Amino acid sequence: KQEVTQIPAALSVPEGENLVLNxxxxxxxxxxxxxxxxDPGKGLTSLLLIQSSQREQTSGRLxxxxxxxxxxxxxxxxxxxxxxxxxYLCAALENEKLTFGTGTRLTIIP
Amino acid sequence: xxxxxxxxxxxxxxxxxxxxxxxKPISGHNSLFWYRQTMMRGLELLIYFNNNVPIDDSGxxxxxxxxxxxxxxxxxxxxxxxxxxxxxxxxxxxxxxGNHGYTFxxxxxxxxx
Numbered sequence: 001k002q003e004v005t006q007i008p009a010a011l012s013v014p015e016g017e018n019l020v021l022n023x024x025x026x027x028x029x030x031x032x033x034x035x036x037x038x039d040p041g042k043g044l045t046s047l048l049l050i051q052s053s054q055r056e057q058t059s060g061r062l063x064x065x066x067x068x069x070x071x072x073x074x075x076x077x078x079x080x081x082x083x084x085x086x087x088y089l090c091a092a093l094e095n096e097k098l099t100f101g102t103g104t105r106l107t108i109i110p
Numbered sequence: 111x112x113x114x115x116x117x118x119x120x121x122x123x124x125x126x127x128x129x130x131x132x133x134k135p136i137s138g139h140n141s142l143f144w145y146r147q148t149m150m151r152g153l154e155l156l157i158y159f160n161n162n163v164p165i166d167d168s169g170x171x172x173x174x175x176x177x178x179x180x181x182x183x184x185x186x187x188x189x190x191x192x193x194x195x196x197x198x199x200x201x202x203x204x205x206x207x208g209n210h211g212y213t214f215x216x217x218x219x220x221x222x223x
Binding site for chain 2: 043044089091
């Protein structure tokens with residue numbers, strides 16, 4: 001059974017800093033990995049999707065990497081802003097099922 | 111495209127009552143998923159459909175839960191009878207079969223008192 005872990009559970013950084021969020025998964029036979037953002041009381045917004053054949057994806061200040069062999073993915077956020085404060089979830093797709101990590105709650109301090 | 115549409119946004123009901131949650135997937139998507147989110151357990155997959163057929167319902171917690179997808183544009187998740195421990199946010203998501211990215215609805219916040 002796929003297990004997805006995100007560490008740390010919470011992170012606070014000053015505005016303007018670059019930061020990295022970590023995601024690990026136990027079964028490397030994934031089809032893709034997706035990063036989501038969730039604001040309090042809201043739904044999930046897809047940020048980036050990395051296919052298993054890809055190593056990374058970029059969108060604006062966000063860059064996600066994938067290393068299937070080690071079972072790891074990272075989400076890099078450059079020049080953080082207060083509006084980046086949210087919970088970030090990674091999810092691994094395998095056998096048509098998306099398994100979520102428990103998320104990292106990010107707070108950007110102005 | 112309006113995205114995945116869920117209704118109602120909020121539902122408060124008394125224990126023992128029947129609750130029906132609704133979902134309209136993105137047009138053209140042929141896979142639909144129901145998830146439940148709680149503080150204790152995070153996001154859990156309850157059931158998913160492909161081409162309106164239930165494929166895996168192993169995540170449905172009990173027989174009190176049932177889901178249907180009568181056509182490609184509509185699905186329901188029903189809880190009968192509801193219990194306080196069913197209180198959670200229920201999300202619906204859709205995708206194209208073949209492991210494309212998921213799109214989630216805004217969720218239904220269910221409170222059973």
